[in-house]
Amino acid sequence: MAQLDYDSLRARTAPDPTPLPGAKKQLAAYPFGMSYPDPGNLPIMEAHAAMGEALAEVGGTPTVYPDTQGYPPLREYVARRLAQNRSMSVDPDDVLLTEGSGQAIHFVTEALVDPGDVVIVDHFVYGGTLWSLRRFSADIRGVVSDADGMLPDALESAIDRAAAEGRRPKMIYLIPTFQNPQAWTMPVERRREIVDVAARKGVPILEDDGIAEFRFEGSHVPAVASLDDAGVVIHTGTFSKIIVPGMRIGYLIAPRRLLETVMPIKGSRGVTQFGALAVHRFAATRLDDHLARINRVLRSRRDAMLAALGESFGDTASWSAPEGGLYTWLTMHENVDLVDAAPAAAQKGVTYDMGTNFAAGDDEGRSNARLCFCFNTEADIREGIARLAEAAIG
Amino acid sequence: MAQLDYDSLRARTAPDPTPLPGAKKQLAAYPFGMSYPDPGNLPIMEAHAAMGEALAEVGGTPTVYPDTQGYPPLREYVARRLAQNRSMSVDPDDVLLTEGSGQAIHFVTEALVDPGDVVIVDHFVYGGTLWSLRRFSADIRGVVSDADGMLPDALESAIDRAAAEGRRPKMIYLIPTFQNPQAWTMPVERRREIVDVAARKGVPILEDDGIAEFRFEGSHVPAVASLDDAGVVIHTGTFSKIIVPGMRIGYLIAPRRLLETVMPIKGSRGVTQFGALAVHRFAATRLDDHLARINRVLRSRRDAMLAALGESFGDTASWSAPEGGLYTWLTMHENVDLVDAAPAAAQKGVTYDMGTNFAAGDDEGRSNARLCFCFNTEADIREGIARLAEAAIG
Numbered sequence: 001m002a003q004l005d006y007d008s009l010r011a012r013t014a015p016d017p018t019p020l021p022g023a024k025k026q027l028a029a030y031p032f033g034m035s036y037p038d039p040g041n042l043p044i045m046e047a048h049a050a051m052g053e054a055l056a057e058v059g060g061t062p063t064v065y066p067d068t069q070g071y072p073p074l075r076e077y078v079a080r081r082l083a084q085n086r087s088m089s090v091d092p093d094d095v096l097l098t099e100g101s102g103q104a105i106h107f108v109t110e111a112l113v114d115p116g117d118v119v120i121v122d123h124f125v126y127g128g129t130l131w132s133l134r135r136f137s138a139d140i141r142g143v144v145s146d147a148d149g150m151l152p153d154a155l156e157s158a159i160d161r162a163a164a165e166g167r168r169p170k171m172i173y174l175i176p177t178f179q180n181p182q183a184w185t186m187p188v189e190r191r192r193e194i195v196d197v198a199a200r201k202g203v204p205i206l207e208d209d210g211i212a213e214f215r216f217e218g219s220h221v222p223a224v225a226s227l228d229d230a231g232v233v234i235h236t237g238t239f240s241k242i243i244v245p246g247m248r249i250g251y252l253i254a255p256r257r258l259l260e261t262v263m264p265i266k267g268s269r270g271v272t273q274f275g276a277l278a279v280h281r282f283a284a285t286r287l288d289d290h291l292a293r294i295n296r297v298l299r300s301r302r303d304a305m306l307a308a309l310g311e312s313f314g315d316t317a318s319w320s321a322p323e324g325g326l327y328t329w330l331t332m333h334e335n336v337d338l339v340d341a342a343p344a345a346a347q348k349g350v351t352y353d354m355g356t357n358f359a360a361g362d363d364e365g366r367s368n369a370r371l372c373f374c375f376n377t378e379a380d381i382r383e384g385i386a387r388l389a390e391a392a393i394g
Numbered sequence: 395m396a397q398l399d400y401d402s403l404r405a406r407t408a409p410d411p412t413p414l415p416g417a418k419k420q421l422a423a424y425p426f427g428m429s430y431p432d433p434g435n436l437p438i439m440e441a442h443a444a445m446g447e448a449l450a451e452v453g454g455t456p457t458v459y460p461d462t463q464g465y466p467p468l469r470e471y472v473a474r475r476l477a478q479n480r481s482m483s484v485d486p487d488d489v490l491l492t493e494g495s496g497q498a499i500h501f502v503t504e505a506l507v508d509p510g511d512v513v514i515v516d517h518f519v520y521g522g523t524l525w526s527l528r529r530f531s532a533d534i535r536g537v538v539s540d541a542d543g544m545l546p547d548a549l550e551s552a553i554d555r556a557a558a559e560g561r562r563p564k565m566i567y568l569i570p571t572f573q574n575p576q577a578w579t580m581p582v583e584r585r586r587e588i589v590d591v592a593a594r595k596g597v598p599i600l601e602d603d604g605i606a607e608f609r610f611e612g613s614h615v616p617a618v619a620s621l622d623d624a625g626v627v628i629h630t631g632t633f634s635k636i637i638v639p640g641m642r643i644g645y646l647i648a649p650r651r652l653l654e655t656v657m658p659i660k661g662s663r664g665v666t667q668f669g670a671l672a673v674h675r676f677a678a679t680r681l682d683d684h685l686a687r688i689n690r691v692l693r694s695r696r697d698a699m700l701a702a703l704g705e706s707f708g709d710t711a712s713w714s715a716p717e718g719g720l721y722t723w724l725t726m727h728e729n730v731d732l733v734d735a736a737p738a739a740a741q742k743g744v745t746y747d748m749g750t751n752f753a754a755g756d757d758e759g760r761s762n763a764r765l766c767f768c769f770n771t772e773a774d775i776r777e778g779i780a781r782l783a784e785a786a787i788g
Contacts, residue, residue, distance in 0.1 A: 001593075001623045001624050003624060003625035004593070004624055004625045004626045004649070005596075005651075006598070006649060006652045006655070007651065008596075009506050009562075009565075009598065010505065010506065010655055011504070011505060011508045011564075013508060014506070014655050015659060017651060017654035017655045018657060020650070020653060020657060021462045021463070021657070023461075023466070024462070024466075034458070034459070036458045037458075039453055039455050039458055040454075042454050042457070042458065044449055044453075044454040045446075045450075048442075048446050048668075051442060051445075052442050052446075055438055055439060055442055056439070059438075060433025060434075060436050060638075061421075061433050063433070063436070063638060063639055063640030064428070064432075064433055064640070065428070066640065067418045068415045068418070069414070069415070072418075093414065099663070100663065102663050103663070106661075110405070110408065111404065112403050112404065112405055112408070113405055114406050114407060117405070128661070128662075128663075131661055131662075132661075135658075135659070135661075168403075170403055170405075171403075199398070202398060202402075204398060204400075204403065230395050230397060230398055231397035244457060244668075245458050245667075246456070246457030246458070246460065246664075246666055246668050247666060247668055248642075248663075248666040255397070255398070255400060257399075257401065257411060258400045260411035260413065261400070261408050261409065261410075261411045263412065263414060264410070264412050264529075265408065265409060265529070267500075267522070267525055267529075268525075269494065269497070269522075269642075270640075271642070272640055272642040272666050272668075273640035274441075274442075274638075274640050274641055274666075274668070274669065274672075275666055275668065275669075278668075
């Protein structure tokens with residue numbers, strides 16, 4: 001029988017159909033694209049145990065009768081933790097629990113961005129955010145950075161350029177700590193300058209702060225949101241990285257009026273209450289110990305990564321040396337092309353995210369790669385980086 | 395300092411801001427709006443135990459490296475169960491795991507509906523679906539039903555009327571089994587007639603089938619999707635009702651071409667892998683026992699509800715007597731207004747969903763209410779219905 005033609009029914013605003021991904025491929029032997037600690041270093045069974053403790057204590061009512069903004073004790077915990085560790089002042093009523101920070105970014109984009117609206121991002125930036133921005137047909141403008149992050153003058157010029165075209169940018173998306181993928185951290189002075197530009201120009205900042213607590217050296221830098229007295233900073237974070245992925249629990253903290261638009265976008269369907277209970281109990285009882293432990297692991301792996309890069313790449317490339325986080329950013333000299341090198345690397349069991357996956361500016365990123373040091377052991381990092389160098393520079 | 399004005403930044407397509415809901419109110423003593431079994435009858439700790447078993451067996455890799463369409467063993471399980479219990483023939487590759495059926499409905503609407511597009515629904519229908527349709531500014535047209543569900547002639551007229559306006563409806567949304575809120579079940583002959591209309595007119599059906607397995611009397615009726623050989627039926631279900639809410643695991647089964655549009659709407663962010671593991675293990679080892687047990691509970695509560703309605707309302711109202719599901723549908727005679735009666739009922743500790751929450755047609759539903767019998771004990775049902783009658787008919 002003739003089959004219904006869904007192409008003729010598709011919404012104008014829907015994305016083009018894309019082939020289904022099919023079965024997940026096996027993980028490579030040296031998967032430098034994995035931006036999570038390896039399962040052996042994730043507190044998976046502990047998070048499960050924490051969920052059981054919480055369920056035994058609170059019973060099932062929260063699972064059938066959830067609070068619309070999310071489990072109140074977890075929202076209170078988030079507010080306390082952000083005050084303590086990120087220097088922020090947060091009312092639990094301004095916290096919305098979300099399915100990871102990705103959903104928070106998606107909702108804020110949905111609330112602010114019409115097709116063609118200008119959104120400002122770093123010239124290399126997290127691909128998941130680029131996906132949300134493209135879903136709403138944003139006009140994405142990448143702004144260049146130095147080792148301290150986005151350049152305030154370049155930001156101001158980008159806003160003025162858009163204004164000269166009659167368009168007020170709808171937001172500035174920032175990952176100010178251990179930026180993804182460039183791995184720099186913006187010092188507090190730079191943060192103040194950026195907030196000042198945003199406030200003067202009336203453009204909100206969406207601060208994505210999900211991995212700031214993976215700091216194993218240096219001092220914490222206050223969140224950008226802590227430097228804001230003009231209601232210009234929207235803040236999101238997630239427990240996916242610092243506890244376990246797969247729970248899908250993050251949060252959005254936004255000025256009240258924006259939250260009033262995001263809530264009807266979200267609808268009344270809550271996040272998983274099982275996840276919220278588990279995250280709350282784990283965070284309240286075990287998170288600081290876990291962070292101390294995982295940060296020792298990450299430091300050792302970062303050291304292995306930096307040493308391996310020095311041995312294998314010498315002066316053919318440069319890379320960042322972050323004080324925390326999950327990855328470094330490789331820049332090849334002499335225009336070595338890491339897109340072209342990828343198949344040869346894969347042959348050797350090495351995979352990575354090419355700079356092109358993050359590019360939002362003029363630089364295509366073909367000479368760049370994000371190399372995660374969080375997932376692989378020190379020995380695998382040494383071997384994998386040696387193999388990558390063979391594939392890239394022979 | 396002057397605060398940023400978010401109203402001036404809101405997207406044209408964003409919903410209007412609405413006041414935040416604030417703290418969740420205490421549950422009423424007789425909450426007939428609760429469409430889940432009470433926590434004491436939910437297998438909450440068993441689902442938690444099943445999650446632990448699955449995690450111990452598969453380890454953490456699926457939680458950091460999830461399959462984009464969702465945990466493959468659960469997709470295979472869904473395909474097998476739908477073959478067995480809903481007479482459907484499903485390829486696991488055509489299954490997408492979603493955060494409950496609500497997310498599936500939202501994605502399908504996002505894929506098909508531009509502002510002003512016609513969507514056909516029952517004249518009284520699930521409020522969550524109305525919310526998604528309104529979010530995408532659908533032109534919602536309610537079609538009347540009799541005790542066997544949507545009338546095929548009325549459906550055909552509604553499609554023809556839209557066509558005469560130059561508009562092809564984008565979909566027909568159906569809850570053919572234990573319809574929410576009217577509680578009728580469409581017999582197989584009626585299902586065939588509806589599928590025939592949809593196929594002839596080229597309008598897809600979205601079948602929402604989340605509670606069909608709560609049947610405690612009569613014979614299973616095959617899913618509408620099992621009667622389709624024209625690729626016209628999209629199917630969604632959820633484990634929220636038949637296992638536990640708060641896991642946020644449902645599924646969408648769609649013709650390949652539509653799935654290719656839904657996937658880029660969904661993005662690469664998976665559903666909670668903890669939930670998927672728990673649901674898979676629970677379903678494979680405990681679900682049939684649980685359903686046998688909960689269906690005994692539901693039957694007894696339905697009986698209590700029907701008896702209490704007879705005692706308290708006599709011939710001042712009529713109500714459906716479903717062979718399964720979670721609620722009955724009350725229709726007051728003599729234009730008793732259940733919206734007006736709600737404050738007095740609440741004074742007596744009784745809450746319910748008024749018909750107006752479900753209305754999509756000409757009838758405002760002020761004389762109707764959905765009364766859930768799943769959450770309250772038999773004694774509470776008797777007492778609560780007596781109090782409701784006092785409030786409504788004095």
